[in-house]
Amino acid sequence: MNSLKRIGYMSLLLAAVIGLAACSSRTVVESNLGIKGAPDWVNKGSQALNDQNGRLIHGIGSAPGMNDLSLQTSTADERARAEVARVLSSFMHVVSQDYAAAAGMNQDQQNEQSVSRQIENITNQNVSGAQIIAHWRDPKTGSIWSLAELDMKNVKMLVAGSNEMNAGFKNYFANHADNLFDSMTKGSQQ
Numbered sequence: 001m002n003s004l005k006r007i008g009y010m011s012l013l014l015a016a017v018i019g020l021a022a023c024s025s026r027t028v029v030e031s032n033l034g035i036k037g038a039p040d041w042v043n044k045g046s047q048a049l050n051d052q053n054g055r056l057i058h059g060i061g062s063a064p065g066m067n068d069l070s071l072q073t074s075t076a077d078e079r080a081r082a083e084v085a086r087v088l089s090s091f092m093h094v095v096s097q098d099y100a101a102a103a104g105m106n107q108d109q110q111n112e113q114s115v116s117r118q119i120e121n122i123t124n125q126n127v128s129g130a131q132i133i134a135h136w137r138d139p140k141t142g143s144i145w146s147l148a149e150l151d152m153k154n155v156k157m158l159v160a161g162s163n164e165m166n167a168g169f170k171n172y173f174a175n176h177a178d179n180l181f182d183s184m185t186k187g188s189q190q
Contacts, residue, residue, distance in 0.1 A: 039136050042145045046083040048091065050185040055152035055178065057091075059083030059130065065142030072144050077132050080148035084130045088150060089120075095180055099172040129154055152181055 033043045046059045061079025066072040134147040159165060159173045 035138065038138065038145070039134070041134060041147050042136055046087055048087055048181065048185055050182055055181050055185075057084050057087045057130075057150045057152070059085075059087065059148040059150075060145065061148070062143050062145045069144075073135065073146070076135070076144040076146035077148070080132065080146040081130050084148045084150045088155070091181065091184065094184070095173060095177060096169070098176065098180065099169050102172065103168055129158075152177070 033045070035043055041058065042060065044058075044060075046057075048055075048057050050056075059080045059082070061076045061081070061083055063072045063075035063079065066075075130148040130150040132146055133149045136145045137143070138145070156174065156177060159170055159177075162170065
């Protein structure tokens with residue numbers, strides 16, 4: 001049973017790494033939506049990127065035309081934050097699996113579950129801190145698009161300041177998060 005569990009973890013880890021690599025770099029991601037007249041960020045979609053502005057996670061959300069512009073905008077904003085959460089959650093899962101392997105926790109299911117719960121709390125706290133930095137309204141469809149941004153500096157500060165976080169994971173995150181994030185985005189940069 002342990003070997004099946006390990007295979008499952010490795011499969012999930014591989015899927016997360018491939019998924020994150022697929023949405024990684026600002027320099028390589030090509031327009032995938034092809035909406036004419038839309039800003040680049042709309043066509044590029046949600047992604048993790050490392051550029052002159054830092055290590056960032058961008059989440060893109062949209063809402064179809066509605067009679068209530070305020071509701072439409074807040075819907076697009078929340079969907080953009082949900083995209084940030086999805087990318088951050090995948091990244092944190094990669095970090096936690098890497099930490100578990102380094103710490104030899106693969107057989108300590110209780111400790112691993114505790115770290116997973118703490119990571120979920122950190123992810124939720126960070127997503128609430130994601131900033132909406134842009135909006136765009138498609139003149140043809142009336143859809144509103146929102147761009148949410150989360151700087152990894154904020155994630156690192158929140159993990160470092162967490163009293164409930166496993167001390168070993170906090171230390172591992174402080175020492176390895178940047179390298180893991182960079183390797184995640186590096187595969188797509190040329």
